[in-house]
Amino acid sequence: MHGEVTIGGAKNSTVALIPAAILADTPVKFDSVPEILDVHNLMLILEAMNVKSHFSHGQLEIDPTNIENRPLPGDAIRSLRASYYFMGAMLGRFGKAVVGFPGGDNIGPRPIDQHIKGFKALGAHVEEEDNAVRITTGPEGLHGARVFFDMVSVGATINVLLAAVKAKGTTIMENVAKEPEIIDLATFLNNMGAHIRGAGTDEIRIEGVESLKSTNTHTIIPDRIEAGTYLAFAAANGDGVLVKNVITEHLDPFIAKLREMGVTMEIDEDSIYIPGNDRLSPVTVKTSPFPGFATDLQQPITPLLMCAQGTSKIIETIYPKRIKHIPEMQRMGADISCKDGVFTIHHAKNLKGANVDAGEIRAGVALLGLGLMAKGTTVINNADNILRGYDRIVEKMRGLSVDIELLTVADNL
Ligand SMILES: CC(=O)N[C@H]1[C@@H](OP(=O)(O)OP(=O)(O)OC[C@H]2O[C@@H](n3ccc(=O)[nH]c3=O)[C@H](O)[C@@H]2O)O[C@H](CO)[C@@H](O)[C@@H]1O
Ligand SMILES: C=C(OP(=O)(O)O)C(=O)O
Numbered sequence: 001m002h003g004e005v006t007i008g009g010a011k012n013s014t015v016a017l018i019p020a021a022i023l024a025d026t027p028v029k030f031d032s033v034p035e036i037l038d039v040h041n042l043m044l045i046l047e048a049m050n051v052k053s054h055f056s057h058g059q060l061e062i063d064p065t066n067i068e069n070r071p072l073p074g075d076a077i078r079s080l081r082a083s084y085y086f087m088g089a090m091l092g093r094f095g096k097a098v099v100g101f102p103g104g105d106n107i108g109p110r111p112i113d114q115h116i117k118g119f120k121a122l123g124a125h126v127e128e129e130d131n132a133v134r135i136t137t138g139p140e141g142l143h144g145a146r147v148f149f150d151m152v153s154v155g156a157t158i159n160v161l162l163a164a165v166k167a168k169g170t171t172i173m174e175n176v177a178k179e180p181e182i183i184d185l186a187t188f189l190n191n192m193g194a195h196i197r198g199a200g201t202d203e204i205r206i207e208g209v210e211s212l213k214s215t216n217t218h219t220i221i222p223d224r225i226e227a228g229t230y231l232a233f234a235a236a237n238g239d240g241v242l243v244k245n246v247i248t249e250h251l252d253p254f255i256a257k258l259r260e261m262g263v264t265m266e267i268d269e270d271s272i273y274i275p276g277n278d279r280l281s282p283v284t285v286k287t288s289p290f291p292g293f294a295t296d297l298q299q300p301i302t303p304l305l306m307c308a309q310g311t312s313k314i315i316e317t318i319y320p321k322r323i324k325h326i327p328e329m330q331r332m333g334a335d336i337s338c339k340d341g342v343f344t345i346h347h348a349k350n351l352k353g354a355n356v357d358a359g360e361i362r363a364g365v366a367l368l369g370l371g372l373m374a375k376g377t378t379v380i381n382n383a384d385n386i387l388r389g390y391d392r393i394v395e396k397m398r399g400l401s402v403d404i405e406l407l408t409v410a411d412n413l
Contacts, residue, residue: 001233001237001372002240002241002400003241003242003401005230006245007223007230008032008035008058008391009033009034010181010226011036011225011388011389012181012225013181013184013221014033014220015080016182017184018039019089020162020188021062022064022086023093025211026065026213027062027063027064028192028214029060029214029216030061031059031217031220032219032222033060033220036387036391037384037387037389038388038389044073045072045083046062046064048070048073048076050068051064069090072086077100077103080102081102082155083100085162087159087163088119088160088161088162088163089162091124091137091162091163092142092163092164095137095141096134097135098133099132100132100133106360107319107321107324108320114151117156118147118159118160118163119135119159121146122142122143122144122147122171123138123142124136124137124142141167142166142168144167144168144169144170144172146174147171149175152175152177157176158181158182158185161173161182165209166211168208170205171208172203172204172205173205175202176202178200178291180224180247180290184221186199186200186204188218189212191214191218195208195209221247222245223391224246224251225296225297226390226391228294229297230243230400231251231254231255231272232297232369233300233304233369235276235280235304236303236306236307236369236373237276237369240274241274243272243273245270245271246270248272252291253294254293254297254301257293257301261278261280262279279309282308282310282347283305284312284314286315287315289318297362299325300365300369302369303366304369306345306347306370307348313343314343314345317341320340320341321341322363325366328354328359328363331354332351332352332353332367333350351375352374353374354374354379356379356381357380357381358386361390363385364382364385368380368393368404379407
């Protein structure tokens with residue numbers, strides 16, 4: 001790999017910002033929007049609610065002024081995890097919501113009990129029916145409340161925040177997630193008149209407001225997981241790769257791990273250059289909520305760990321069943337195993353290209369990374385899972401001299 005790559009807007013911000021847009025009483029505009037399947041599926045959901053949207057060259061305009069509370073399309077809802085943000089957003093907008101159970105990556109059980117606990121604390125009535133969640137409120141609508149989350153959850157923090165932003169009175173959410181994407185969402189809402197304080201700390205305080213109005217374009221923060229993916233691949237296969245549009249602070253634990261492995265990096269204000277060809281040491285990676293090492297980067301860093309002289313370990317504490325890549329990597333000749341959420345990764349000697357399956361987004365991209373190191377051609381089936389969240393990945397990889405081709409294209413991309 002050789003050349004430059006520019007990181008796109010964060011998937012996990014974008015998929016929260018789009019549902020949040022329906023809380024506005026004006027059209028809203030986003031910039032630096034990634035070209036990913038999740039965005040197209042969220043646009044289909046908006047369309048079903050009579051919300052017009054237009055997406056071109058990284059600019060997304062959404063006009064929720066004629067929104068109607070209509071049933072949402074099941075296929076689009078099931079195509080991504082973040083469709084559940086319509087629960088909080090529709091509650092905030094209409095005081096009621098019926099949303100099908102979400103899809104998203106197949107990475108083991110993903111309960112939403114904390115989201116529901118938060119909605120109930122705000123005064124909502126929640127019922128589960130026919131694979132959907134029906135949430136209603138009385139004539140008074142939602143009211144502010146104190147919510148203590150039993151575990152740190154990105155999704156529950158965002159969903160309850162979306163519901164609370166227009167609720168009457170003060171909401172205090174404790175033990176919340178601190179991910180940069182939550183700060184991005186709060187910034188967008190505050191710029192429209194919301195009163196959210198503490199995003200990025202473990203307590204968020206919201207004073208409900210009556211109306212939200214957009215007056216400027218919101219530029220989405222760069223995707224730290226996309227950046228980490230390219231950095232890991234560059235360190236494994238690179239011959240001079242510059243990764244641009246990076247907020248390096250968002251990648252602190254990842255960069256620290258690369259450093260511990262012995263990866264040479266030239267870190268600038270908003271870019272990182274990796275010369276490549278370093279002799280690498282094995283490490284132990286333990287995933288945890290931000291500011292810890294992101295679970296979404298444990299699979300993308302795996303091919304790099306196979307370049308180290310020795311045995312590395314990954315301890316996956318968030319999704320111990322996030323293992324879809326393992327049998328596929330074994331078929332490519334990798335010496336990797338997993339027991340109870342602990343992955344053991346040995347130095348790889350004789351990797352060979354194979355026909356493999358992208359079981360989910362990060363498993364898929366990790367196979368792509370391993371394919372770069374393997375002899376021969378790798379064919380990745382179900383590549384839609386990668387396209388769910390990696391902005392123009394084929395184009396970007398080609399720009400880094402990778403010989404890659406998209407064989408079938410999803411209908412709605
Ligand atoms: C769209 C989006 O932003 N997705 C990200 C989000 O997913 P998501 O928001 O689904 O992940 P959470 O932070 O909610 O999950 C963290 C942990 O809490 C558990 N949990 C969560 C909610 C709940 O009500 N009950 C419960 O038990 C989950 O099973 C998991 O073990 O954060 C994950 C953890 O950083 C990332 O891997 C995903 O990329
Ligand atoms: C798990 C992920 O996404 P989602 O929550 O959208 O399934 C991910 O981005 O790695």
